[in-house]
Amino acid sequence: MEMRNLGASGLRISALAYGNWITHGSQVEEDAALACVRQALDEGITTFDTADVYANTAAETVLGKALASERRAGLEIFTKVFWPTGPGKHNDHGLSRKHIMESIDGSLRRLGTDYVDLYQAHRYDHETPLEETMVAFADVVRAGKALYIGVSEWRAEEIRAAAELARELRVPLVSNQPQYSMLWRVIEAEVVPTSRELGIGQIVWSPIAQGVLTGKYLPGQPPPAGSRATDEKGGANDISRWLRDDVLERVQQLRPIAEEAGLTLAQLAVAWVLQNDNVSAAIIGASRPEQVTENVKAAGVRLDAETLAAIDKVLDGVVTTDPALTKSPRRSEVLG
Secondary structure (H helix, E strand, C coil): CCCEEECCCCCHHHHHHHHECCCCCEEHHHHHHHHHHHHHHHCCCCCEEECCHHHHHHHHHHHHHHHHCCCHCCCCCEEECCCCCCCCCCCCCCCCCHHHHHHHHHHHHHHHCEEEEEEEEECCCCCHHHHHHHHHHHHHHHCCCCEEEEEECCHHHHHHHHHHHHHHHHCCCCECCCCCCCEEEECCCCHHHHHHHHHCEEEEEEEEEEEHHHHCCCCCCCCCCCCHHHCCCHHHHHHHCCCHHHHHHHHCCCCCEEEECCCHHHHHHHHCCCCCCCEEEEEECCCCHHHHHHHHCCCEEEEHHHHHHHHHHCHHHHHHHHHHHCCCCCCHHCCC
């Protein structure tokens, strides 16, 4: 397993992180979830990403159980705060001091650990002063409950403002966690250049576009039975944007490029995001251990310029690049 620094920090993490967004506590049974974590560990993955909102806190509990017998110092455990959990009352979401302080304690309890390596703001909070949020995160770090702080799906100007406060508070803001794939490149124009300048690394999610870049969804045909596109609990709404024939046809045209590189389509997709020098890690998920094994083969792969150009040529016209698509909800949207 390739190891990389998280941004400009000294924290080393595995280039592939294991995430449990829509699997643990919801999509797959606990035994299967535990088997996937075990396989990730066996494959050399040391970095594990979760969030309090995943399966309404159940995902953190499952991950804590799965990692309970491991040497804590040999792991990097990441979690997040922002979205409503529990009953979803007026202070059960956002980045207020109250919600952050209560949420970190709940996350640590469920994960069965005294600290997380990275505590992330899951979205930007338009209703809470940024200074209040950053002071609360700084206090979490100084209390020893988190070693580093990060953000997720923040715009370039939001990241810059947070980084300035982090410097003043002398706390390590080291990462952003955005969606990024061959098909979804909205971070490239603004977020990545800003992050490079500030020493912030990307921990990207959905590198295979929620399964579309595996090639299993075929143009003109219904989604395979049991796939994510047919599972309302497993992200069917999120994947629907990609299930257009023009996109699916282009994905099939990537197959010979992957074969020429000695990779599956999924491995090509994961390897592609790892070519970006601002990407510290790509998050993979799995419902079966063999999926972990397949994706791990993308770590350490170097795609040459000719291969990267061929990918761009095939996907020209179906790639999403608008940086304005990175946005966080208002409180009224969070509460519905």
